[in-house]
Structures are given as structure tokens and as C-alpha cells.
Amino acid sequence: MNHYETVFILNPVLSETQIEETVKKFEDFLIKNGAKMVSKEDWGLKKLAYPIQHKKSGFYHLFEFQAPGEAIGPYELEFRRDERIMRFLTVKLDKHAIAWAEKRRDKLKAKA
Secondary structure: OEEEEEEEEEOOOOOHHHHHHHHHHHHHHHHHOOOEEEEEEEEEEEEEEEEEOOEEEEEEEEEEEEEOHHHHHHHHHHHHHOOOEEEEEEEEOOHHHHHHHHHHHHHHHHHO
């Protein structure tokens, strides 16, 4: 099981329910394919550095999860097929990135 992190940007014209449905869809897809969710974060509506699909903002979400390597291909294919997703990036975390992500999560918990 490898450790991964995915950041994806949802279209800003979506309603709150559509956003929740989309996030749930991808979380369920991961779990169905043998992944274990480590953390989920909703970063909210943010301004984009440059327009994507003529939009100047988007809803950012982060998934951190452990999954077998063969689950990533179908997972990313699902992102490409969904028109609600404007951009996404999945990266495999090394031991240093995992430690940094844990520190970041701990800081967020301390603030809350």
C-alpha cells in the first residue's frame, strides 16, 4: 500500500449538495478499490492563478489516502470523465512528505 495525496478543483458554479455528492463519489470510489482514507480537507472557494474553463475560482479539496498502485489509474480516469472536476493532481508521498503531512494535520487539529 502506497501513500497518496490528491488535490482537486471543483467547478465554482456547483451547489453545496453537488459538491458534497462529487466528493463522496470519489471517496467511495477509492474505498471500493481497496484504499484507506487518511484525511479529507475542504479548502473552500479559492481564486485561481489563471482562468480554467473561463472560471476564475474553484472549490479545492484534498484527499490523503493509502491505496494499492493499480487503483490510481482508474481513479484518475474517473476524474477525467467527470465534468465537475476542473483540475486534479495525485502524488505519491515519500517518507518525508508523509511526516510533513502528519505535522500539518496536527497543526490543523490544534487550531480547531
